[in-house]
Amino acid sequence: xxxxxxxxxxxxxxxxxxxxxxxxxxxxxxxxxxxxxxxxxxxxxxxxxxxxxxxxxxxxxxxxxxxxxxxxxxxxxxxxxxxxxxxxxxxxxxxxxxxxxxxxxxxxxxxxxxxxxxxxxxxxxxxxxxxxxxxxxxxxxxxxxxxxxxxxxxxxxxxxxxxxxxxxxxxxxxxxxxxxxxxxxxxxxxxxxxxxxxxxxxxxxxxxxxxxxxxxxxxxxxxxxxxxxxxxxxxxxxxxxxxxxxxxxxxxxxxxxxxxxxxxxxxxxxxxxxxxxxxxxxxxxxxxxxxxxxxxxxxxxxxxxxxxxxxxxxxxxxxxxxxxxxxxxxxxxxxxxxxxxxxxxxxxxxxxxxxxxxxxxxxxxxxxxxxxxxxxxxxxxxxxxxxxxxxxxxxxxxxxxxxxxxxxxxxxxxxx
Amino acid sequence: xxxxxxxxxxxxxxxxxxxxxxxxxxxxxxxxxxxxxxxxxxxxxxxxxxxxxxxxxxxxxxxxxxxxxxxxxxxxxxxxxxxxxxxxx
Numbered sequence: 001x002x003x004x005x006x007x008x009x010x011x012x013x014x015x016x017x018x019x020x021x022x023x024x025x026x027x028x029x030x031x032x033x034x035x036x037x038x039x040x041x042x043x044x045x046x047x048x049x050x051x052x053x054x055x056x057x058x059x060x061x062x063x064x065x066x067x068x069x070x071x072x073x074x075x076x077x078x079x080x081x082x083x084x085x086x087x088x089x090x091x092x093x094x095x096x097x098x099x100x101x102x103x104x105x106x107x108x109x110x111x112x113x114x115x116x117x118x119x120x121x122x123x124x125x126x127x128x129x130x131x132x133x134x135x136x137x138x139x140x141x142x143x144x145x146x147x148x149x150x151x152x153x154x155x156x157x158x159x160x161x162x163x164x165x166x167x168x169x170x171x172x173x174x175x176x177x178x179x180x181x182x183x184x185x186x187x188x189x190x191x192x193x194x195x196x197x198x199x200x201x202x203x204x205x206x207x208x209x210x211x212x213x214x215x216x217x218x219x220x221x222x223x224x225x226x227x228x229x230x231x232x233x234x235x236x237x238x239x240x241x242x243x244x245x246x247x248x249x250x251x252x253x254x255x256x257x258x259x260x261x262x263x264x265x266x267x268x269x270x271x272x273x274x275x276x277x278x279x280x281x282x283x284x285x286x287x288x289x290x291x292x293x294x295x296x297x298x299x300x301x302x303x304x305x306x307x308x309x310x311x312x313x314x315x316x317x318x319x320x321x322x323x324x325x326x327x328x329x330x331x332x333x334x335x336x337x338x339x340x341x342x343x344x345x346x347x348x349x350x351x352x353x354x355x356x357x358x359x360x361x362x363x364x365x366x367x368x369x370x371x372x373x374x375x376x377x378x379x380x381x382x383x384x385x386x387x388x389x390x391x392x393x394x395x396x397x398x399x400x401x402x403x404x405x406x407x408x409x410x411x412x413x414x415x416x
Numbered sequence: 417x418x419x420x421x422x423x424x425x426x427x428x429x430x431x432x433x434x435x436x437x438x439x440x441x442x443x444x445x446x447x448x449x450x451x452x453x454x455x456x457x458x459x460x461x462x463x464x465x466x467x468x469x470x471x472x473x474x475x476x477x478x479x480x481x482x483x484x485x486x487x488x489x490x491x492x493x494x495x496x497x498x499x500x501x502x503x504x505x
Contacts, residue, residue, distance in 0.1 A: 240466070242462070242463075242464035242465075242466075243466050251457070251461040251462070251463070252461065252462075252464070253460035253461055253462065254462065254464055255438070255462050255464050256464055256466075256489075299431075300435075300436050301418070301431065301436035301471075302436070302438070302439075302464065302469065302471070302489055303489055303490075303492070304466045304489045304490045305489070305490050305491065305492060309417055309431075310417065311417060311430070311431065311432050344460055400456050400459070400460045400461075401452060401453065401456045
């Protein structure tokens with residue numbers, strides 16, 4: 001792998017930048033692999049990286065229907081945080097955040113992590129008590145978080161309408177200062193480049209069409225590039241998990257929904273922290289390029305249509321303008337949607353499936369991006385070792401049968 | 417934008433005026449005889465089709481009646497709307 005460094009930048013510059021190599025290989029698929037991962041988004045690519053790096057399994061293929069990171073990895077609002085309520089969730093999400101903090105060095109790829117703080121606004125006494133409760137929970141989980149008063153909030157977010165005459169008067173905010181944003185494409189690209197250099201074959205434009213089974217095992221995968229043999233299969237396909245599960249012959253407790261986001265034209269830096277508001281139902285942050293990225297609640301009906309609707313633009317924008325009246329002057333530039341996999345208890349599904357050699361990573365719902373390194377590490381462990389990693393024990397598909405749900409619904413910044 | 421004509425009040429409603437009620441036709445098994453697996457399936461497992469999907473909607477900003485719809489989950493084309501006690505194709 002060609003290393004990215006200041007010395008190399010200068011050297012390549014002096015050679016008129018003709019010596020740069022592609023970040024990953026574009027191989028022709030082999031007839032069979034030890035492990036095949038379906039889905040070339042962040043979770044699938046991270047899985048391949050950990051299989052090759054931690055478990056020495058290098059005869060691995062990642063099959064991607066479209067282009068790398070073209071699904072939810074490239075469609076989210078780029079926020080990372082780990083303020084989850086239950087110890088088992090906090091352990092997973094904080095593992096991911098700690099990886100992101102060292103990812104640029106480990107992957108030799110600048111993911112542009114910017115830890116400017118993630119806050120949830122507090123509007124009334126009940127929310128204040130809930131926030132205090134949450135801060136205590138986080139402390140028990142070893143994750144930091146604090147409550148700031150109106151004066152500190154005004155200092156951090158000067159454009160926020162905190163007047164008593166606002167539609168929803170604000171009392172303060174919960175903040176996790178390690179929360180922040182990442183250049184989301186860079187996560188897919190960084191993992192793809194590192195995995196490819198360890199020998200993983202990344203095959204784009206390769207759609208999975210069906211499985212060839214012997215007994216209760218998958219021994220081949222029919223794809224748009226022909227049949228590919230496999231020993232074990234991992235799937236990390238988010239909103240399309242039910243479609244792949246249906247091919248493999250089982251059902252999932254998943255419904256697919258459309259989650260929309262939008263971005264304004266770039267403006268000067270005016271908003272440092274990520275702000276999420278339970279009262280108006282929106283979250284907003286400013287990218288390092290200057291655009292305001294906004295989103296709100298998911299579409300409540302089940303959908304695989306990766307596109308947005310005008311009624312959601314209207315709802316989101318009116319809420320944003322209520323919070324930040326000055327943003328009424330900016331224009332919207334783009335608007336898109338991704339398909340998220342919603343599970344009844346808002347927690348991921350990791351590990352074994354009813355098919356002996358098929359392992360799953362899905363159910364992250366609206367918050368999969370922030371968990372990518374952990375999701376990949378945990379699926380890789382299941383594929384290589386054949387059983388759950390200790391961090392994933394509470395997140396098996398069998399929890400729905402044993403009625404041990406991990407109800408994280410309350411920990412989302414916005415009630416989805 | 418999804419637009420459906422309610423089969424009870426015969427008014428056209430947009431998705432903003434309707435409430436989604438999930439998959440249609442889920443039958444509750446007899447709890448005295450159902451196995452744990454059947455009960456788990458009933459409570460949690462969903463068909464989640466990519467394509468034509470039978471589902472329940474409520475005319476919540478109108479007459480308040482629940483009805484059943486067959487809709488394409490990618491194009492959002494509504495191909496059938498029936499009253500709740502009628503069967504979808």
